[in-house]
Amino acid sequence: MMRSTFWILLLFGLGSGLGLSFQRPVAVQSKWKAPAWADTLKNPYANRVEEALKMGERIYQQQCAVCHGPRGRGDGPAGMALNPRPADLTSKAVQAQTDGALFWKISEGRGAMPAFKGMLSEAERWQVVTYVRTLARK
Template identity: 55%
Template sequence: MKRNGNLLTVTLALAILFFAGNQAKGQTTWVAPASANSLKNPGSCDAATLKAAKTIYTSTCAPCHGAKGKGDGPAAVALNPKPADHTSKAIQGESDGSLFWKLSEGKGAMQAYKTQLTDKQRWSLICYLRTLKK
């Protein structure tokens, strides 16, 4: 009986560690609907657009995503899951439409920016995200 009790304790402890470990990685699989891939930027990523986007990024996104987009902004410490690393292969590998959709809809700590920023501003941020490639 005693032995079974210990075994149960060990099993529970392992299960908790496993769960905590997965949480600590702070990675989720956030997949935009397939239809998002067909969204196209109606504007261009010219110098003026990138400059304006950088201003928005620095004030609005950097607190969580970091000044260079690495997901290491000051507010990131308290967040789980962690803000995405915009320089990562995974994010850079996504379509513009998918990133635009996520930025518009939000998830968890990240709000739905379709109510905060215009379409033009959100597309400009997608242009800017592409400059953060490693």
């Protein structure tokens, strides 16, 4: 008796589990591409990286790490439930983009990724872009 109740409950559990996963839409998200003109934006810190890193790191740890993780791997506590998940900033796919493209994405946001143009000054956004470069996988 106990045994069959166990199996019925197990099946029930499996069934509702499957039901849930059917109800949850899989996000069909187009690849996020910055406009071509963004590639022409020049990072004002390109030749004075050291100057940008201190503030860049502070901003990153305060505003970005909660989703992208302290080391940029896309594993921050607030990002776990997001779909799509926060990008892995250490990845080739991100690091291969120009500073301008990253600046544009950070400024504009998309979906759960906030638009930082109203929250961070232009200089601050470039500082954080400069810091993101240091997260590249080695």
